[in-house]
Amino acid sequence: MTIRVALCGNPNVGKTSLFNALTGMRQYVANWPGVTVEVKEGVRNWKDHHLIITDLPGMYGMLVTSMDEKIARDFLLYNNPDVVVVVADALSLEQGLYLLLEVLELETKAILVVNAIDEAKKKGLIVDKRELSKHLKVPVVLTSAITGEGVEELLDTIISTASSTQTKVIFNFSDEVERAIFQMQKFIEDFPRISTSRWFTIKYLEGDPEIVERFSQRTSNLPIKAGSLKSKIARERYDHIQLIVKESIASASKELSLSEAIDHVLTHKFIGIPVFLALMYLALNFAFETVQPLSDLLESLFSHVVTSIKTNLGENLISSMLADGVVTGVGTVLTFVPNIFALFLLLGIMEDSGYLPRAAFVMDRIMYTLKLSGRSFMSFLLGFGCSVPAVLSTRGVSDPRERIISVLSVPFVSCSARLPVYLLIASIFFPKNRGFVVFSVYFFSMMAAMVSSLILNRLIFKGQRGFFILELPRYRLPTIKNLAIYTWLRGKHFLVKAGTIIFVASLVLWVLMYFPNPNDVSQSFAAQIGRSMSFVLKPLNFDWRASTALFFGITAKEIIVSTFGMLFKTQEETLAKHLSQLFDPLTAYSFIIFVMAYIPCLATLASIRSEIGTKYVLITIFYSFFFAYAVAFLVKFIGGVLL
Amino acid sequence: MRFLLLLEWIASLLLFLLSVKQETLLSICVLIFSFIYLLGLLESKNDPQRIRAHIMVGGVLFFITAVMTLLNDLSKLNLQFNLPRNLLIFLGLIGLIQANVVRKSFK
Numbered sequence: 225m226t227i228r229v230a231l232c233g234n235p236n237v238g239k240t241s242l243f244n245a246l247t248g249m250r251q252y253v254a255n256w257p258g259v260t261v262e263v264k265e266g267v268r269n270w271k272d273h274h275l276i277i278t279d280l281p282g283m284y285g286m287l288v289t290s291m292d293e294k295i296a297r298d299f300l301l302y303n304n305p306d307v308v309v310v311v312a313d314a315l316s317l318e319q320g321l322y323l324l325l326e327v328l329e330l331e332t333k334a335i336l337v338v339n340a341i342d343e344a345k346k347k348g349l350i351v352d353k354r355e356l357s358k359h360l361k362v363p364v365v366l367t368s369a370i371t372g373e374g375v376e377e378l379l380d381t382i383i384s385t386a387s388s389t390q391t392k393v394i395f396n397f398s399d400e401v402e403r404a405i406f407q408m409q410k411f412i413e414d415f416p417r418i419s420t421s422r423w424f425t426i427k428y429l430e431g432d433p434e435i436v437e438r439f440s441q442r443t444s445n446l447p448i449k450a451g452s453l454k455s456k457i458a459r460e461r462y463d464h465i466q467l468i469v470k471e472s473i474a475s476a477s478k479e480l481s482l483s484e485a486i487d488h489v490l491t492h493k494f495i496g497i498p499v500f501l502a503l504m505y506l507a508l509n510f511a512f513e514t515v516q517p518l519s520d521l522l523e524s525l526f527s528h529v530v531t532s533i534k535t536n537l538g539e540n541l542i543s544s545m546l547a548d549g550v551v552t553g554v555g556t557v558l559t560f561v562p563n564i565f566a567l568f569l570l571l572g573i574m575e576d577s578g579y580l581p582r583a584a585f586v587m588d589r590i591m592y593t594l595k596l597s598g599r600s601f602m603s604f605l606l607g608f609g610c611s612v613p614a615v616l617s618t619r620g621v622s623d624p625r626e627r628i629i630s631v632l633s634v635p636f637v638s639c640s641a642r643l644p645v646y647l648l649i650a651s652i653f654f655p656k657n658r659g660f661v662v663f664s665v666y667f668f669s670m671m672a673a674m675v676s677s678l679i680l681n682r683l684i685f686k687g688q689r690g691f692f693i694l695e696l697p698r699y700r701l702p703t704i705k706n707l708a709i710y711t712w713l714r715g716k717h718f719l720v721k722a723g724t725i726i727f728v729a730s731l732v733l734w735v736l737m738y739f740p741n742p743n744d745v746s747q748s749f750a751a752q753i754g755r756s757m758s759f760v761l762k763p764l765n766f767d768w769r770a771s772t773a774l775f776f777g778i779t780a781k782e783i784i785v786s787t788f789g790m791l792f793k794t795q796e797e798t799l800a801k802h803l804s805q806l807f808d809p810l811t812a813y814s815f816i817i818f819v820m821a822y823i824p825c826l827a828t829l830a831s832i833r834s835e836i837g838t839k840y841v842l843i844t845i846f847y848s849f850f851f852a853y854a855v856a857f858l859v860k861f862i863g864g865v866l867l
Numbered sequence: 868m869r870f871l872l873l874l875e876w877i878a879s880l881l882l883f884l885l886s887v888k889q890e891t892l893l894s895i896c897v898l899i900f901s902f903i904y905l906l907g908l909l910e911s912k913n914d915p916q917r918i919r920a921h922i923m924v925g926g927v928l929f930f931i932t933a934v935m936t937l938l939n940d941l942s943k944l945n946l947q948f949n950l951p952r953n954l955l956i957f958l959g960l961i962g963l964i965q966a967n968v969v970r971k972s973f974k
Contacts, residue, residue, distance in 0.1 A: 482973040485920035495902050499928070502896040506935050509892075514935070514942045660892055 226274045227386045230303070232296055232327070233311030234319050235282030238339045240264075241369035242311055243279040246379065263295060270379045273386075278305065284319070286326040286423075287432055300330060301420075306386045309378070311337045314344035314351055314366075317473065321465045324360065328393050329423045333385050335363045337378060342368040355472040358588075361393040394422075397460050404429055404448050411439065411446065429453040483698045487582065496586035501667075507574070508666060509659045511567040512647060518562035519647075526555030544742065545734055553730025553786035554723075560644040560782075565715045567640060571608060572710035576702035580605055591674070600630045604673050607637030608666075609714050611828040614639075615835055625681075631836050632844060633676040635824035636851070638669040640718060641781035645819050648785055652800040653812040661813070668855075669820050676851065721780060725827075729779045730786050737790050745791055750776070764818065764856050765811045774818070780825050810863040814856040821852035868918050869908060871965070875925065876904035878958055886951040893936065897955070900928045916973070923969040926962030933959025 231246075233239045247266025264279040280299055281292035288294045300308060310327050312320020317338065327334050338344075338351055353364040363381045367374030396402060408425040427435040431451020439446060480488065490499060530547045537543035574580045584601045591601055607614035611634055618630045638646070643662075650661040736750035745751060746768075754772025761771050769791050777784035792802040807815060823845050824832075833841045879901035887894040907921025933955050940946050 480916045480920065480973055482970065485916065485973045486924055488917055488920045489903055489906075489924035492906065495899065495906060498899045498902070502899045503928075503931075505892060505896060506932065510935055510938065514939045517942050663892070 225272070225386075226276065227307060227382060228303075228305045229275055229277045229382055230280055230300060230305035230308045231277060231311060232280040232283060232300065232308060232323070233337075233339075234284055234313070234316075234323060237282075237311050237313040237320065238369045239282065239311045240279055242337065242339060242367060242375075242378075243277060245369050245372060245375045246275075247277055263299060268379070271383060273383050275379070275382065283323065285323055286329075286427065287430060288434070300327065300332070304332075306333065307382050308332050308334045309337055309382065310334055311339050314338045314340045314349065315347070317351075317469055318462070318465050321360075321468065322461055324362070325395050325461050325465070328360075328362070328395060329420070329426055331394075331420050331422070333388070334393075335365060335378070335381055335385055336360060337374075338364065338366050339369055341366040341373060342371050350474045352472045352474065356468065359468045359471060395461070395464065397457065401429070401453055401457060401460065404453055407447055408439075426457065430457055483578075486699055490579070490582050491586050496582075497590065500583050500586055503574075503579075504666070505663050507570040508567070508663050510570060511563050511643075512662050513659050515562040515566040519559050522555075522561065523559040526551055526559060529555070541738075541742075544738060545731070548790055549731055549734030549738075550727065552789045553733060553783075554727055556785045556789040557644055557726055557782040560647060560785075561715070561719070563643055563647060564640045564718050565711055567643065568609060568714040569707060569711045571605075572707045572714075573702050576700070576706050576710065578697045578699040581697060600626060600633070600677060603630050603634050604637045604670065607634045607639055607673070609640055610717065611635050611637070611639050611824055612831045615828060615831040618835065628836055628840065629677050629680045631832055632680055632840065632847065633673045635828055635832075635844065635848060636669055636673040636676055636821055638666050638820055639781070641721075641825065642819055644782050644785045645777075646816050648788070648799075649803070649807075649812050649816045652803050653807070653809045661816075665816055665820055668817065672821050672851070672855065721782075725780050726782055726786065729776065729783050730790075733776055733783065733787060733790055750787075750791075764814060764853070764860060765807075766815065766818075767806065769806060770815060774822065777819070778823050778825065780827070781819065784819060810860060810867060813863065814859040817859050818852045818856035821848060821855055823848050823852075868915065868922060869912075872904050872907045872918070872922060872925075875922075875958065875961070876901055876908065878954065879904060879929070882951055882954045882958065885954065889951075893932075896932060897929075900925060900932065903928065919969045919972055923966045926964075926966035926969075929955075929962035930959045930966070933962075 231239055231243055243264065243266060247268050263281070266277050266279070268275045268277060278299065280296040283293040283296045285293075286297055288297055299305075308327055308330075310320065310324045312324065320336075320338075324334065324336055336356065338353065338356070341351065344351060351366060353366050357364040363385055365374050365378045365381050367378060369375075397405070405422060405425045408428060409421045424435055424438075428439050428450055429448065429452065431454050436450040439450070490496060492499075530551050533543050533547040533551065537546070571580075574583070581602070583605060587601045603614050603617045606617050614634045614637065615631055618627050618634070646662045646665050647658070650658040654661045733750060736753070737745050737748045739749060741747045750772050751768060753775055754768040754770075757775060758766070758768040758771040761774070766774070769788070772791065773784045773787040776787050788803065789799060792799055803812075823829075829841050829844065832844055879897055883894045883898045883901065886897070903921050903925035907918050907925065910917045910921065936952070936955060937946075940952075
């Protein structure tokens with residue numbers, strides 16, 4: 225197979241020395257830029273492949289300022305090499321990366337070579353090529369043209385890159401620039417000999433004279449002035465490059481700051497993820513187990529209130545509405561307030577201390593292998609509190625593809641509204657292992673969100689990749705004031721919801737359960753609704769009562785608990801007895817797995833609609849339902865086989 | 868410093884073995900945090916800063932674990948003073964002290 229390779233890079237980076245090492249030809253290497261003014265070619269046969277390597281003149285960027293640069297640029301634009309090798313100097317990597325980003329805009333297959341790695345080592349610089357490759361989404365090879373280090377690896381990489389099916393790598397600019405690119409692209413769709421309309425549009429916006437001339441020849445009615453975004457585009461590229469270099473280049477003998485020292489351990493490639501999981505377990509265990517006595521106290525209080533109402537008002541419509549409707553419905557949910565507030569407190573500590581972005585950073589390693597980024601994980605982490613702000617937080621994702629995937633996957637993360645359901649079921653069916661059961665559901669919910677992202681990426685977006693770079697804030701001790709505000713604001717949302725949506729839903733639910741026959745809930749309107757859907761959920765062993773609870777749970781997940789409470793007209797003590805007759809432990813576990821993943825609440829659906837449109841709301845409803853069904857069925861099946 | 872890391876790593880492994888049957892998940896957390904000390908032992912001798920980082924972070928994490936566990940016991944009115952619990956409290960206290968001392972060596 226013949227592979228055409230173009231070798232480009234800034235002047236004086238050792239490009240021609242590398243060309244010599246690759247091809248074995250002798251070329252003149254001088255110590256000033258621009259000495260190679262004509263295009264040189266060489267050949268190399270390597271592992272049954274015939275490589276034709278072209279050594280292009282040095283170029284600082286694609287905005288040409290000299291004849292050398294024009295020759296190099298025109299070659300890249302109009303000769304369509306199979307692979308472009310961008311050579312950068314390890315000691316001035318930023319300049320080389322700027323050229324690489326411009327080359328990637330040509331939507332060609334590219335490799336970054338970091339040359340003079342021997343000199344970098346002498347100066348105590350450590351180049352992490354894996355990090356570079358991860359952030360740039362292209363293969364990276366470290367070479368020394370002088371010692372020959374990395375040359376064979378480069379040849380292998382050229383062959384693998386040429387035969388790869390890697391799709392284009394796009395660096396997304398800010399919204400303002402992307403909108404301008406989108407607007408201008410329409411004008412050049414029919415330009416002859418142009419296969420990369422995005423590149424040409426960007427060059428127009430940067431004010432490249434040749435490109436501006438071509439645009440102007442077509443029409444004078446261009447909506448955006450040529451060169452109007454030149455400095456903005458350059459600044460965004462450099463900001464991005466600086467973050468990449470900070471992540472990828474380390475100094476061996478540098479004195480560590482406190483944050484760097486902590487990061488050295490908490491973002492360690494081996495133990496970073498296990499430490500994160502261990503900390504999450506400790507946090508969740510605190511929220512579920514340690515504050516449970518407070519929940520039990522609230523539960524006793526509401527139980528006492530129900531009894532008092534029935535004793536004082538007798539058995540009639542009003543007392544039933546108050547006791548079985550309002551107090552049971554809302555109270556059953558409010559008993560979990562201590563757990564919710566404790567969870568928010570601990571999430572607040574993680575966020576305020578600066579640890580949460582590190583969690584996204586360590587998870588980025590896993591996300592990268594799933595063709596995702598840690599940016600999505602940041603939204604997932606917010607989903608632990610509530611899916612609505614998690615969906616809204618995806619506005620910070622600049623890649624539109626990744627944004628849609630994040631929005632569709634975030635609802636799989638177990639929000640605080642589902643916690644009452646998990647705790648109720650876990651307390652009844654797994655009293656000795658409650659903490660572990662709930663932790664496992666949270667763990668599976670994260671897995672579900674990641675797997676969902678992977679499936680959507682493959683099916684809808686054909687595995688395209690985006691960039692992710694994250695600036696890590698310094699660590700700091702959380703302040704009591706910030707924690708109190710954080711916990712109160714998020715917990716307040718839960719209380720307000722209890723006082724509004726859950727209150728109204730409980731009343732509606734009570735009406736549907738009370739009529740037509742208050743003495744037999746199995747004949748109620750709610751039961752009829754549940755029965756009409758129970759055939760769908762029958763394979764999962766969920767009867768009409770479970771179906772009823774799940775149906776009304778779409779309004780708000782806490783309603784599932786209220787529904788059970790009202791269906792059995794009881795508080796938790798005897799609710800436990802009734803539920804243990806409704807499910808066996810395996811079915812109970814698959815029930816909470818179903819709750820974990822099925823249709824998100826109305827508030828979440830509304831936020832999805834406002835962020836990405838009605839079409840995706842319908843997709844979410846069907847997709848989440850079938851996903852939940854499949855996962856719950858799998859749990860039942862595997863559990864049935866193993867137990 | 869490396870001797871301290873070695874002692875703490877052995878102590879945390881012992882804690883894991885003592886508590887794995889009664890409190891499996893907690894003991895797994897202890898095992899994970901013990902790896903911080905182990906990796907500190909494997910750091911190059913010429914890089915004392917990185918060794919200190921392991922001492923500091925490991926100490927803090929054991930302190931957090933001890934506090935969370937004690938709060939859990941307190942909420943259930945079931946304070947235990949058996950060997951694993953005492954060892955965890957000891958590792959937590961030592962961890963807090965060493966973290967405070969070592970922290971000052973970073974800029």
